[in-house]
Amino acid sequence: MLWELLYRLLGRNSSNPRIDAKERLRLVLVHDRASISPYLMNRLKEELIQAISKYMVIDEDGMEVCLDQDDQEVALIASIPIKMIKRDYMDNIHIRESS
Numbered sequence: 001m002l003w004e005l006l007y008r009l010l011g012r013n014s015s016n017p018r019i020d021a022k023e024r025l026r027l028v029l030v031h032d033r034a035s036i037s038p039y040l041m042n043r044l045k046e047e048l049i050q051a052i053s054k055y056m057v058i059d060e061d062g063m064e065v066c067l068d069q070d071d072q073e074v075a076l077i078a079s080i081p082i083k084m085i086k087r088d089y090m091d092n093i094h095i096r097e098s099s
Contacts, residue, residue, distance in 0.1 A: 026066065036067065046077060057084040 045065045052058055059081035068075045 014029055041065065048080075052080060056082050057086065059080055
């Protein structure tokens with residue numbers, strides 16, 4: 001039941017049990033490594049999508065965000081497939097700067 005709720009929140013609707021199991025394991029590992037709830041990881045991912053989408057068109061389904069921990073630190077690792085850079089964003093910056 002908890003996993004079902006998480007998948008609804010994460011927007012995952014896979015019918016492949018292998019992919020489902022892999023995603024569940026990934027969520028458990030992330031939580032165990034950094035003591036970050038799946039909800040917080042999902043919010044982080046959503047905010048990354050919002051920020052990056054201002055500059056680029058990205059493949060949200062192919063996006064992976066995880067935490068990696070060694071003895072001294074925890075690192076946020078993000079793999080975000082970029083479909084296209086928004087060239088018009090730079091035009092808007094130049095217009096605002098010259099005003």
